[in-house]
Amino acid sequence: MASFEIGARGIFNFRNERFFLLVEDEITIPEKGVEIDPVNIYEIDQQTFNFIRDEGDTPVVVPRFNLPTVPPGFELERKCIFTVDNSYFVIYELENGTDNFVLLRISAALFNSLRNSGVRECIPQNFIN
Numbered sequence: 001m002a003s004f005e006i007g008a009r010g011i012f013n014f015r016n017e018r019f020f021l022l023v024e025d026e027i028t029i030p031e032k033g034v035e036i037d038p039v040n041i042y043e044i045d046q047q048t049f050n051f052i053r054d055e056g057d058t059p060v061v062v063p064r065f066n067l068p069t070v071p072p073g074f075e076l077e078r079k080c081i082f083t084v085d086n087s088y089f090v091i092y093e094l095e096n097g098t099d100n101f102v103l104l105r106i107s108a109a110l111f112n113s114l115r116n117s118g119v120r121e122c123i124p125q126n127f128i129n
Helices: 046-055 108-116
Strands: 003-014 018-029 034-036 039-044 075-084 087-095 100-106
Touching (some): 003 046, 003 087, 003 100, 018 046, 018 075, 039 046, 039 075, 075 100, 075 108, 087 108, 100 108
Antiparallel strands (some): 003 018, 018 034, 018 039, 087 100
C-alpha cells in the first residue's frame, strides 16, 4: 500500500517582501520499490507567513552562504534549486529523523551550471491566488 507523508517543512522570508512555504512530500510505494520525496515551494502572503510562524511548529529557514557541518549519523541531501528576484538558492535537507531544510545562497553561474547538469528546479507556486 502506498503512503504519503509530509517530511521537512519550513517558511522563508525573502527581504520582507516575498514569503514562501517549503514542503517535502514523502511518497512510498513499497511493492514497487518506489520512494520519492520532492520539495514543493508555495508563495504565500505575509499574513499567512506570520500565522504559520506564530503556530511554532514550522521552522523559519534563514539562507546561508556555506553548508553546515554534517554531524555523524546525519545526511545532507540536495533537493532542488530555485530563484527569486535574481537571487539563487539550493535547497538541502538535513536528515536525522527530524528533517530540516538548509537554504544555501549561490551565484547565478552556479545556479545555471546546476540547472544545465539536470538538478531539479523548484518553481514557486502561488498558494494564495
